[in-house]
Amino acid sequence: MGRNTRKRRSSMATKAVAASAALALGGGGLIWANFYASAHESNSSGQNETKAANAAVQVATISCPDVGQKLTSVPNGAKQGVATELANLDKQITEAYARLASTRQAQAGDSGFVQNAIVGPLKEKRAATIDRIRINIQRSGGQFDNSLSQLAACTTQAANNTNAGQANGGQQGGGQQQNGGQQQGGQQGGGQQQGGQQNGGQQQGGQQNGGQQQGGGQQQGGQGGQGGNGPVAADFVDITKVQANAQLGVGQNGLPANGNSGSRGTFTSNCGTNANKNHNTDNVIVAPGVANGAHHLHDYVGNQNNDAFASDQKLLAAGTSCQNQGDKSSYFWPVIRVQDGTKDFDQNKDGGGKEGNVGKILQPAQAQIKFVGNKKGNVVAMPTALRIITGDAKAFVNGNGNANVNWSCTGFENKVQLETQYPICPQGSQVVRTTNFQSCWDGKNIDSANHRTHVAFVQADGTCANGFKAIPQLQVRLVYNVPAPKLQNGTVVNPYAVDTFPENLHKPITDHNDFINFFSTNLMNKMVNCINTGQKCK
Numbered sequence: 001m002g003r004n005t006r007k008r009r010s011s012m013a014t015k016a017v018a019a020s021a022a023l024a025l026g027g028g029g030l031i032w033a034n035f036y037a038s039a040h041e042s043n044s045s046g047q048n049e050t051k052a053a054n055a056a057v058q059v060a061t062i063s064c065p066d067v068g069q070k071l072t073s074v075p076n077g078a079k080q081g082v083a084t085e086l087a088n089l090d091k092q093i094t095e096a097y098a099r100l101a102s103t104r105q106a107q108a109g110d111s112g113f114v115q116n117a118i119v120g121p122l123k124e125k126r127a128a129t130i131d132r133i134r135i136n137i138q139r140s141g142g143q144f145d146n147s148l149s150q151l152a153a154c155t156t157q158a159a160n161n162t163n164a165g166q167a168n169g170g171q172q173g174g175g176q177q178q179n180g181g182q183q184q185g186g187q188q189g190g191g192q193q194q195g196g197q198q199n200g201g202q203q204q205g206g207q208q209n210g211g212q213q214q215g216g217g218q219q220q221g222g223q224g225g226q227g228g229n230g231p232v233a234a235d236f237v238d239i240t241k242v243q244a245n246a247q248l249g250v251g252q253n254g255l256p257a258n259g260n261s262g263s264r265g266t267f268t269s270n271c272g273t274n275a276n277k278n279h280n281t282d283n284v285i286v287a288p289g290v291a292n293g294a295h296h297l298h299d300y301v302g303n304q305n306n307d308a309f310a311s312d313q314k315l316l317a318a319g320t321s322c323q324n325q326g327d328k329s330s331y332f333w334p335v336i337r338v339q340d341g342t343k344d345f346d347q348n349k350d351g352g353g354k355e356g357n358v359g360k361i362l363q364p365a366q367a368q369i370k371f372v373g374n375k376k377g378n379v380v381a382m383p384t385a386l387r388i389i390t391g392d393a394k395a396f397v398n399g400n401g402n403a404n405v406n407w408s409c410t411g412f413e414n415k416v417q418l419e420t421q422y423p424i425c426p427q428g429s430q431v432v433r434t435t436n437f438q439s440c441w442d443g444k445n446i447d448s449a450n451h452r453t454h455v456a457f458v459q460a461d462g463t464c465a466n467g468f469k470a471i472p473q474l475q476v477r478l479v480y481n482v483p484a485p486k487l488q489n490g491t492v493v494n495p496y497a498v499d500t501f502p503e504n505l506h507k508p509i510t511d512h513n514d515f516i517n518f519f520s521t522n523l524m525n526k527m528v529n530c531i532n533t534g535q536k537c538k
Helices: 002-025 029-041 045-056 076-102 104-109 113-139 146-151 312-316 521-532
Strands: 059-063 155-158 236-238 266-269 298-302 330-334 336-338 360-362 366-372 387-391 407-409 422-424 431-436 473-480 486-488 491-493 496-498 512-516
Touching (some): 059 076, 059 113, 076 104, 076 113, 113 146, 113 155, 266 521, 330 473, 366 521, 387 431, 407 422
Antiparallel strands (some): 266 366, 336 360, 336 496, 366 473, 387 512, 407 431, 431 473, 486 491
16 A cells, blocks of 8 residues: 555656646646656656656657758759759658657657657758759759758757757758848847747747647647647737737838838739639649649649649640739648648648648638839839749748748737737637738849749848849738637647648748749739839739
8 A cells, every 4th residue: 555655646746747847838838748747657666767858858840951942053954853852851851750740659768769760860861862962963064062961960859949940040041031132030030929929939839749639629748739730829829918019020021112102003913812722732833843842732823723743834824813814923822721620621631631731721711912112113024934932831940031921910910910929819800911022033033043042022221132123022911710719728729820841830930922923924014014103003
């Protein structure tokens, strides 16, 4: 009897320690506490400290340097091969994350498991893939930056590490994101949450470990979300409790380019809300020729033939959902889902439920596509097939250098814009995602090796640096009817989230938007004339 009594007391003490650890981690830490306690209790007293230590160093996600963001030049003959290998790098991370998420008990029992069974083999695969990128480039007569070979190694983010999202010091891609030639990594908020809220990438709740959450948003010892990899309570904030911030966005990325001077006109293209459910998990910009290159689902409006295998000729010949048939441009962004236990059509498919993107897909209630001018002067026409990516689908692990995110609610857009948390809107208010694209163009290229450096954001005064030319700024505003999630006892019930690469844990900072210009010459000229003469056109 005495032994049994001591065991019960030890168990209770262990749970108390676990609960204390949870409080130190924040609300979402309760999830980790459950895992910590069960691992601690399941062993004899002589093994308790070892098992607890192993559990405590478990990791929430994998952070790998973004090789694609570091590429500066890829010869034409190597582009397809390089794109395929970059997609292989993404696939390798996805597979490694899946192994990480499914081996929690093994990790608790072996302090070297993650390094030996996951991170080490991943490094070897990445090294071989990066070497194939080198071969592709050199075979086509290009120069390979040998420093890229040093990007094979990945790191992990521990459950109690408050710096996930800064894994690469905000340097992954930060130097590639131009804003008049100035790097924006330090100015893009560094993951800072406006209104004194938790820092983006530093939200502790998103780093909890364990099993998966079941339907209805009830977390069951997992790191949150119906798919088991987010979001968590710390990813949400009641917008009515956030201090107002003065401008759209943080730093200079994503600021509106127009003002009360210069080219003040606008051009609006009505392309619908994807009522015909045109979806896929491809991304023809970053992974041409690779099915499921995005590892998450996109909404498409405008051009109706956009998939991984779409050539410019195919896109030019496509139909369009835009009312003005002269606009065959492709506008696409990751879907939003409500994780209320619903299983959508892709529950068992790549890029969908198989990769943690689960729940009911929400169609936007509104999708407003508008082009505006430049507050310093006139704009010039965009070239046909110009490609622009804004935001970073991997910002949680890359750092925030390329982030361009604005979350808000109707009735609050002029007061509060969030980057690192999803808003909980009051009754009668809708969730809003707003994106202001880069609006300076190098005047020569429709794309670049890293899909970033051929375009740039305007500088603070509205000018384009380095000889870049001002082009119409695309502004996309998406409005959703989202049932408000509820925060209960450190968990979130029925959360909503943007689709992500699985290792990015459905963080709001990963929102992004894509555009390929296929306006007819006549309609583009009309747009430029409208903007430069101060008209409002459609």
